Amino acid sequence: MLPKRFDQARPFATLGIILLAWLFVSLAVxxxxxxxxxxxxxxxxxxxxxxQDLQTFWSNRLHSKDELLKAGQQIAGLIAxxxxxxxxxxxxxxxxxxxxxxxxxxxxxxxxxxxxxxxRRDFSGWWxxxxxxxxxxxxxxxxxxxxxxxxxxxxxxxxxxxxxxxDLITSPTFRLAASVTGDSRPLSYQGGLNDxxxxxxxxxxxxxxxxxxxxSSPQRLVTSGLGGVFxxxxxxxxxxxxxxxxxxxxxNGEVALDERLGTLTEVTVLVPLNxxxx
Amino acid sequence: MRRLDLRWLIVLLANLLLSxxxxxxxSYLSHFSFLWIDYCSVHLYVGGLFVVYSALRLDSxxxxxxxxLTGLIMDSLEPVPFGTxxxxxxxxxxxxxxxxxxxxxxGSIFGIVVALFANLFLIIALSFLMVGSNPRPGEAxxxxxxxxxxxxxxxxxxxxxxxxLQDRSMQLANIRPDTxxxxxx
Numbered sequence: 001m002l003p004k005r006f007d008q009a010r011p012f013a014t015l016g017i018i019l020l021a022w023l024f025v026s027l028a029v030x031x032x033x034x035x036x037x038x039x040x041x042x043x044x045x046x047x048x049x050x051x052q053d054l055q056t057f058w059s060n061r062l063h064s065k066d067e068l069l070k071a072g073q074q075i076a077g078l079i080a081x082x083x084x085x086x087x088x089x090x091x092x093x094x095x096x097x098x099x100x101x102x103x104x105x106x107x108x109x110x111x112x113x114x115x116x117x118x119x120r121r122d123f124s125g126w127w128x129x130x131x132x133x134x135x136x137x138x139x140x141x142x143x144x145x146x147x148x149x150x151x152x153x154x155x156x157x158x159x160x161x162x163x164x165x166x167d168l169i170t171s172p173t174f175r176l177a178a179s180v181t182g183d184s185r186p187l188s189y190q191g192g193l194n195d196x197x198x199x200x201x202x203x204x205x206x207x208x209x210x211x212x213x214x215x216s217s218p219q220r221l222v223t224s225g226l227g228g229v230f231x232x233x234x235x236x237x238x239x240x241x242x243x244x245x246x247x248x249x250x251x252n253g254e255v256a257l258d259e260r261l262g263t264l265t266e267v268t269v270l271v272p273l274n275x276x277x278x
Numbered sequence: 279m280r281r282l283d284l285r286w287l288i289v290l291l292a293n294l295l296l297s298x299x300x301x302x303x304x305s306y307l308s309h310f311s312f313l314w315i316d317y318c319s320v321h322l323y324v325g326g327l328f329v330v331y332s333a334l335r336l337d338s339x340x341x342x343x344x345x346x347l348t349g350l351i352m353d354s355l356e357p358v359p360f361g362t363x364x365x366x367x368x369x370x371x372x373x374x375x376x377x378x379x380x381x382x383x384x385g386s387i388f389g390i391v392v393a394l395f396a397n398l399f400l401i402i403a404l405s406f407l408m409v410g411s412n413p414r415p416g417e418a419x420x421x422x423x424x425x426x427x428x429x430x431x432x433x434x435x436x437x438x439x440x441x442x443l444q445d446r447s448m449q450l451a452n453i454r455p456d457t458x459x460x461x462x463x
Binding site: 008009010011012014015018019022030031033034035036037038040041044045048120121122123124125126127129157167172173190192193194195196197198199200203259262263 | 294297298301302304305308309315317318319320321323338342346350351353354355356357360361364365368369371372373375376404405408409411412413414417418419420421422424425
């Protein structure tokens, strides 16, 4: 019979053995187990978003015909605007192609746009992520940029069969090469300032000393297109204040991010057409 | 013939249900308005509740299986090294097993107190692991403190229900949680 003292410590001994065994489990097994446990819960994760869609559908069905006619007129106006935008876009694309050929420039990275519904949001002080309702079944790849009407949403970090996980630009783990509109010099952006009662903010580092910003005249921060998969010119936020860094060589500051990031229901994943380009 | 003992599965399913409910709540609490405050964001964490029933009512083997699988389920949904929650929950489970002979295991008030302390430990441990990546850890701790208060308040509200749910599930399955024997009807 085991001594009483050991008998009491048995839970810790068992845990220690499990810890040792866990350390020797191969990464492939851990990755497979993680994916399996996620897939088991995936139907639960997306279920409430489908229920919400159904709720929206039935609440829309309750609108009167007059309301629907008015909405239709507004949408017709929007479609006319967008048609004009599409026309302009085609002209600009043709112009870019002409210049690329003229200057022998490499082509801009091409993307396929994949709209996806947001199934779940998970915003904490530790991480900021969303789960979207498209995954390998729609060819989503790890690292793909995710955008919405207000600019950058984040980057796909995990892809499962029917769902994907997106790390948001508000997350402390999100870093990106950015630049100020009208200036090609790269800065470093990092998310992570997520107070409970304030809009989300990020930080910028390595800002050149000749760039100035304050709350009355903020600077728009956009993606630089350097060192990553994000195409240049996508909006990140506004730099509201800048202060000299400790070494005095650069400036650091805060970036106000779009409040709508907390209520996203629909995003677009930019799936690279040639992943080997990145 | 040896009968299949599903106590760990009952507890695991209850934990999965709570995990889903809290995840859904977190999704809605990611951005909301409250009174005069336009922007509020709260994250609820109830990891402490997942250990209480396993540690206080189940036997050590089934309790450990339920806790380990619950930890892995949490790990699969969080951007932490896979196994972090399993080991943290396992540590809380082992600590409770160590002293459970001296505890009043049946009372739900004691269960609530244990859940609150376990949750406090888990949040602090996870915060120390995760906060290093934040550009301003001081501000991150303020956010974590607000989330901690909200989580502890939620545990205070739902712990009696959750413990009763697991007890009732065992009753419906006619199983005694501590021994696994059939309850005579």
